Every structure is written in C-alpha cells, then in structure tokens.
Amino acid sequence: MSTTGAAMAAITLSEDQLDPYVTHTPTRRRLTGPGLPGDSRLFTFEELCRQGLRTVGDSTGDTGGRLTAELRDQLVIGALLDPRGTAGESVLLDGATGAVTTTYFLYDRPDLMDRRPLAPSLTTLVRFATAADELAGLRGQFASYAGRYGPKAAAEASRHLLAVFEEGTGGEVPPFWKAAALIRPLALVAGPGAAPGLALDLPSRLLDQEFGPGRMWRFEDVDFPSTLTHEPTRRFLRETGLPEDDTLLHLDTDVPLPTLAEHYAYQGPEGFDPTRLPRRAAHLIRLGHLVVGNSLVVDGDTGEVLNWSEPEAALYPLNTDVSTLAFTLWLLHREKAMDATLSGELTTDAHDQLALTMIHTLSTIDPATTTTPPAHHYWTRAFLDEGCGVL
Known part of the structure; x- marks a missing residue:
C-alpha cells in the first residue's frame, strides 16, 4: 500500500496486495498505476490504507452464510463522504469485473444487504468524481462557468455534467450521478x-x-x-x-x-x-x-x-x-x-x-x-x- 503527494494525492496497491482478490486486468492496472484519489470531496479510500483489500464477508463477520454469494466476495474499498468529510455508505469493488457499487452494512441483518450501481469501472468512477469536484470548484472543464450565474448557466452546467456521466455509462446513469448532474449545478x-x-x-x-x-x-x-x-x-x-x-x-x-x-x-x-x-x-x-x-x-x-x-x-x-x-x-x-x-x-x-x-x-x-x-x-x-x- 502506498500514497503519493503531501495531501495523499493517490492511493496505490502492489501486485501482491491485489492477489487473490482482483483478477480483472484493467482494474489491476488502475490500482497499481494511477491509483485512487486521496483528496476527493465525494469519496474516501482510506479504508484501503487502514485495512487493505478485504471482502464484505470478512468485514461483516458473517459466519452464518446469511450474505448472498454475490455480495460476500465484493471488496470494500471506501465510502461516500458528506461535506464535513464524514464517511457514510460503503463503496465496493467487484474484483472479477471491475464494477463499482455501494452498500450499507447491516451487521445484525446481513441478509438484507444489497448493492446499488455506482460506476462500471474505477477509471470511470475517478473521472466522474473529478468532474463533480471541478464543477464545485469551477475549475478544469468547468472553469468557463466562473463568474457566470443564473438559471441559464446552471442549465448549461447540468447538461455538461450529465453528458460526462452518460458517456461513461452508455446513457444508463446511476441514481447518484443523475442526482449530481441535476441538482449540484443549481448552486x-x-x-x-x-x-x-x-x-x-x-x-x-x-x-x-x-x-x-x-x-x-x-x-x-x-x-x-x-x-x-x-x-x-x-x-x-x-x-x-x-x-x-x-x-x-x-x-x-x-x-x-x-x-x-x-x-x-x-x-x-x-x-x-x-x-x-x-x-x-x-x-x-x-x-x-x-x-x-x-x-x-x-x-x-x-x-x-x-x-x-x-x-x-x-x-x-x-x-x-x-x-x-x-x-x-x-x-x-x-x-x-x-x-x-x-x-x-x-x-x-x-x-x-x-x-x-x-x-x-x-x-x-x-x-x-x-x-x-x-x-x-x-x-x-x-x-x-x-x-x-x-x-
């Protein structure tokens, strides 16, 4: 496990740390190369720094087999953040397909846990999070909106952000990102x-x-x-x-x-x-x-x-x-x-x-x-x- 930059700009893992959990080649390249952002306003991946890769089954301690087989082997890599930096819903990675989802841990009732789609890959997730952060800071691809205010500017920014999300999901934008595209530009x-x-x-x-x-x-x-x-x-x-x-x-x-x-x-x-x-x-x-x-x-x-x-x-x-x-x-x-x-x-x-x-x-x-x-x-x-x- 390693990080780079004073503000923990990237979180990466070694090939050995990925075994035997991650078999999806593009995901392995992402985690051993560019890694995951350490300074996103929407996500925290410090879970990887503290715990390393671990499955939902290991995290819940589900010895009774109440978790579904599909959920049991998902990898816990982080969590969604609120504006105060407090971690909430957990972010999961499918080591076989590279898909990213979210779940709430229900330690007393793991049989009720389910997953919600977040991104088809880690690369797409990082690109979406970057776009949302750039909108919030009016920089990068949203720098042209600095100093522009009003319903017209908000509508244009919403279409811009939604286009980013549609490009990475084949038009089937997950609810989290659809809400972000429709609501966040209203600021x-x-x-x-x-x-x-x-x-x-x-x-x-x-x-x-x-x-x-x-x-x-x-x-x-x-x-x-x-x-x-x-x-x-x-x-x-x-x-x-x-x-x-x-x-x-x-x-x-x-x-x-x-x-x-x-x-x-x-x-x-x-x-x-x-x-x-x-x-x-x-x-x-x-x-x-x-x-x-x-x-x-x-x-x-x-x-x-x-x-x-x-x-x-x-x-x-x-x-x-x-x-x-x-x-x-x-x-x-x-x-x-x-x-x-x-x-x-x-x-x-x-x-x-x-x-x-x-x-x-x-x-x-x-x-x-x-x-x-x-x-x-x-x-x-x-x-x-x-x-x-x-x-």
Missing part, C-alpha cells in the same frame, strides 16, 4: 451578494417564477419590530419576500412580525416558562415555523437565520441570512418539481444519495450547512429523514 443559480449585507444575489423574479407570484409574501415596514435593525434583511423581506409554502415553511402573516419574547408572551403555548427563552429574545424576530416546536427566527442585529427548538430550549444556526434561506426553499421546491417530472426516480431509487447531493449543493452556497453539527442542523436532518417528506 450556480445565485451569485455572490452584489450589495454588502447578504450572502447571495438571487436573480430577479426567481422565487416568483418557482412558487408563483401569489405564493410570495412581501412584508412592509409596519410588519417589522424596532429591533430588526439589519437593513439588508429588511430590504430583502420587503422587496423579494419569502414563499408561503406550507410543506416547508409556515410564515407569520396574520400579525406584525413578533420578537421571540413577544410571541411567547402573547401566542406561545400556555405554561411555557419564559426563563427558558434564549438571551436577547427581544432581538430575535420570529418569521414563522418549520415544524411544530421549531421557530424560524432572524437575528435583528446581524441578519443570521436561526432555528429555535422549543423542546430543547436551544438556538441553532439554520442559514447564513434570508438570502440563503430563500435559496434553500427554492432548491427544495426545484428538486420536488424535477422528481415529479422524473416520476419519482430521484427519491424512489436512492433517497439517501439524493439527500447527500442536496447537502453538498447547499454547502456550496451556505457554510452554515457544514459549520453546524448534523444533529442540530434542521435542513440536514430534514434531507436525511425520508419519512418527513421534505425531499
């Missing part, structure tokens, strides 16, 4: 904030076109409490507004926006102890709620968007500001529309892989996605929870 829709104060500059009428003009709620100055002093936030809520989408966000539109302290004084649940409210509750403006017990609030001084968890009596970062909140809502609505067009293909075939793609995409435009622990970040939890129906 190009909004550019960096043109004016100081907000992270993103959303294209004019983007939200109206997505949700419909009748579903957008724009606030007036009389709706804002005096403690909402962050002018870029006031301007965004006044001029752009937020969608009234009951499946994602329930806005407070019946009365002027209350501070969190006012909400609990006049509208909160009976018997709630006000001493549990966060410090500066009078400077936290409640925009509405996400699900019962989770209030969407904005810091009146900084414009940061937070999730107030009533059961936990805790504040957690949600979005950098109202511009990234609006983009998140747009992204979720766009994904649902795409999935409907594809007859549910994205969510039915690989909900968890779609969720991972959504998290990667959101992290590109909003660092709150990666700086908040997953257990405390509402959007991350909602993406991953198939039962809640956000995706």
Whole structure:
C-alpha cells in the first residue's frame, strides 16, 4: 500500500496486495498505476490504507452464510463522504469485473444487504468524481462557468455534467450521478451578494417564477419590530419576500412580525416558562415555523437565520441570512418539481444519495450547512429523514 503527494494525492496497491482478490486486468492496472484519489470531496479510500483489500464477508463477520454469494466476495474499498468529510455508505469493488457499487452494512441483518450501481469501472468512477469536484470548484472543464450565474448557466452546467456521466455509462446513469448532474449545478443559480449585507444575489423574479407570484409574501415596514435593525434583511423581506409554502415553511402573516419574547408572551403555548427563552429574545424576530416546536427566527442585529427548538430550549444556526434561506426553499421546491417530472426516480431509487447531493449543493452556497453539527442542523436532518417528506 502506498500514497503519493503531501495531501495523499493517490492511493496505490502492489501486485501482491491485489492477489487473490482482483483478477480483472484493467482494474489491476488502475490500482497499481494511477491509483485512487486521496483528496476527493465525494469519496474516501482510506479504508484501503487502514485495512487493505478485504471482502464484505470478512468485514461483516458473517459466519452464518446469511450474505448472498454475490455480495460476500465484493471488496470494500471506501465510502461516500458528506461535506464535513464524514464517511457514510460503503463503496465496493467487484474484483472479477471491475464494477463499482455501494452498500450499507447491516451487521445484525446481513441478509438484507444489497448493492446499488455506482460506476462500471474505477477509471470511470475517478473521472466522474473529478468532474463533480471541478464543477464545485469551477475549475478544469468547468472553469468557463466562473463568474457566470443564473438559471441559464446552471442549465448549461447540468447538461455538461450529465453528458460526462452518460458517456461513461452508455446513457444508463446511476441514481447518484443523475442526482449530481441535476441538482449540484443549481448552486450556480445565485451569485455572490452584489450589495454588502447578504450572502447571495438571487436573480430577479426567481422565487416568483418557482412558487408563483401569489405564493410570495412581501412584508412592509409596519410588519417589522424596532429591533430588526439589519437593513439588508429588511430590504430583502420587503422587496423579494419569502414563499408561503406550507410543506416547508409556515410564515407569520396574520400579525406584525413578533420578537421571540413577544410571541411567547402573547401566542406561545400556555405554561411555557419564559426563563427558558434564549438571551436577547427581544432581538430575535420570529418569521414563522418549520415544524411544530421549531421557530424560524432572524437575528435583528446581524441578519443570521436561526432555528429555535422549543423542546430543547436551544438556538441553532439554520442559514447564513434570508438570502440563503430563500435559496434553500427554492432548491427544495426545484428538486420536488424535477422528481415529479422524473416520476419519482430521484427519491424512489436512492433517497439517501439524493439527500447527500442536496447537502453538498447547499454547502456550496451556505457554510452554515457544514459549520453546524448534523444533529442540530434542521435542513440536514430534514434531507436525511425520508419519512418527513421534505425531499
């Protein structure tokens, strides 16, 4: 086992280390020659460095023969990564054919384990991962998109990325890569904030076109409490507004926006102890709620968007500001529309892989996605929870 480069640029194996596991000649050449990337944002192959080649059967310790014969001899070579670098679903290699698949290890029920296609070969896998990384960094074959933003740029990048994936799979693109081609370029829709104060500059009428003009709620100055002093936030809520989408966000539109302290004084649940409210509750403006017990609030001084968890009596970062909140809502609505067009293909075939793609995409435009622990970040939890129906 060897690595090259200071950042572990490549992971290679010797001919002896491949025996008797890998008999597929092109795969042997790949692993003894160029190797596998050690710095991919989508995958980690450190498993090879720690364990060497080992089979699924050895990894699960399945002595009862509950694994299928096909799965038992697959080789564990790595895992998918989330934007924080946390390993998830395992990546498998077929030593006889060179095909690459994924699986979740179910140590208590190995008989329920199965595989999902990822790439026909390691070379194709590396090429796909490189293309996805180049899109995220707007470099390499996607360098021409640097500085270009808006729906047209996103659509062109999506077609470009999908063409890369179709070339390597004969047009039968696995769900993981199809989701990447359709979703990840959407990060190009909004550019960096043109004016100081907000992270993103959303294209004019983007939200109206997505949700419909009748579903957008724009606030007036009389709706804002005096403690909402962050002018870029006031301007965004006044001029752009937020969608009234009951499946994602329930806005407070019946009365002027209350501070969190006012909400609990006049509208909160009976018997709630006000001493549990966060410090500066009078400077936290409640925009509405996400699900019962989770209030969407904005810091009146900084414009940061937070999730107030009533059961936990805790504040957690949600979005950098109202511009990234609006983009998140747009992204979720766009994904649902795409999935409907594809007859549910994205969510039915690989909900968890779609969720991972959504998290990667959101992290590109909003660092709150990666700086908040997953257990405390509402959007991350909602993406991953198939039962809640956000995706």
